[in-house]
Amino acid sequence: MAFNFTQLQQACQSEWDAYLQHDFVRQLGDGTLAAGAFRHYLKQDYLFLIQFARAFALAAYKSPTLEDLRQAKAGLEAIVDLELGLHIQYCREWGISEQELQALPEARATMAYTRYVLDTGNRGDLLDLHVALAPCLVGYGQIAQWLNSRSETLRGEQNPYDAWIAMYESDEFQSATAAEIDWLNRELADVSPRRFEQLVRIFSDATRLEIDFWDMGLNQRM
């Protein structure tokens, strides 16, 4: 029996929905999110993205083929060139300097999530690592689509968070998401039911850690 990404997501549907449709995301879409909560999230997301770039570098190290290496490189590139560049610019617009970003302490939710991914990748193989990374890449791509599908979402100048949605709905980000799903579908096609259950656990854990990351932002917790 061949597995695929949709089955992985459906095996964790309640966690996946709680992540995509979190109050932080809803309020961001409505434009009602507290600026302090967004600023706290932005700062921690800078630290998060640096650790995630390391995780994609680990994926490159663990890649046995040129095709796998290219996929890891695409993920690293999406984070370093696209997301982090925009993120630093975006933080500046929200009054957070690069100097301030570099001196930030990590919130516990940031540490828990990023170190979970790095540990899963170190302990396991390339597929374990990509499954741990999937809620990040695929989730934010789907969050942008979900926000656009809701009638409550405000777009344009009326929403102070419009540029955030624009980043994740961009063609670059959406195609990075699609490439990750294709890679996962190719790999998942060959796994046994027992292996699939192990991967469901990893996907569920990482999704729950994404929920904690939103909670951390919303409640401005360290």
Ligand SMILES: Cc1ncc(CO)c(N)n1
């Ligand atoms: C916490 C988190 N998850 C996913 C993404 C998307 O890369 C992000 N920037 N931050």
